[in-house]
Amino acid sequence: QVQLVESGGGLGQPGGSLRLSCAASESIFRFNAMGWYRQATAPGRQRELVAAITSDGSTTYADSVKGRFTISRDIAKNTVYLQMNSLQFEDTAAYYCIADRTGNRYWGQGTQVTVSS
Numbered sequence: 001q002v003q004l005v006e007s008g009g010g011l012g013q014p015g016g017s018l019r020l021s022c023a024a025s026e027s028i029f030r031f032n033a034m035g036w037y038r039q040a041t042a043p044g045r046q047r048e049l050v051a052a053i054t055s056d057g058s059t060t061y062a063d064s065v066k067g068r069f070t071i072s073r074d075i076a077k078n079t080v081y082l083q084m085n086s087l088q089f090e091d092t093a094a095y096y097c098i099a100d101r102t103g104n105r106y107w108g109q110g111t112q113v114t115v116s117s
Contacts, residue, residue, distance in 0.1 A: 022079060
């Protein structure tokens with residue numbers, strides 16, 4: 001069973017930075033893609049795919065985070081990162097790591113990010 005363990009969430013200040021980590025229980029090359037979703041609790045906010053990275057290293061970002069967030073990976077550590085800069089109040093959400101393999105999507109347990117002054 002694939003396990004994804006997130007870490008690095010917590011309290012950030014507007015304009016500040018946080019880095020999330022997602023450690024996989026197996027080689028990340030075994031996944032077609034990995035990424036980060038977020039789910040805010042504010043009314044009307046839908047679950048959003050924040051960033052993704054494919055097995056060949058291609059990356060995509062939601063418009064709301066382009067230029068502020070960067071997804072990267074450390075293959076040797078089986079870990080994917082989400083560097084979050086220029087934090088905004090709207091970035092407050094539970095962040096979930098996902099990993100896709102043909103026919104299956106795996107989810108981490110989530111880590112909370114709260115942006116507050």
